[in-house]
Amino acid sequence: MSYPLTKTMAALTAGYAVFAAARPRHLSSALDETGAAAQATDRLAWTYAVRDLSTSALAFVPGLAPVAGLLRITGDLGDAAILGATGPASERAKLAGVPLTWAALNAAALLVDRR
Secondary structure, three states: OOOHHHHHHHHHHHHHHHHHHHOOHHHHHHOOOOHHHHHHHHHHHHHHHHHHHHHHHHOOOOOOHHHHHHHHHHHHHHHHHHHHHHOOHHHHHHHHHHHHHHHHHHHHHHHHHHO
16 A cells, blocks of 8 residues: 555655744744743743654655554544643643644544555
8 A cells, every 4th residue: 555645644744843943933933932931831842843853754665554554543632632631721622622633634644644
């Protein structure tokens, strides 16, 4: 199987990873954070960049696209759980909703590709 949708999602995720590395302040800006909180969130964005680039790259290694898809889904579900439980109360729905959406898209891509 070639897993074209899973690879497309991996490419989109890699695009986000490059954006997160180049503009880590996008997360703290969205949360209206400043100072130490913004710096901590910037570090989080860089960790997302590294994780997302590495898992996305796996999708293009022969035979590993389904593994990459599963890693993306579990990573996004973990992000949703952690950010949704620990983020600012006023932003928790957004903080959980974005990674849940990505998890759902990755799951749908993987399911369609497996058929």
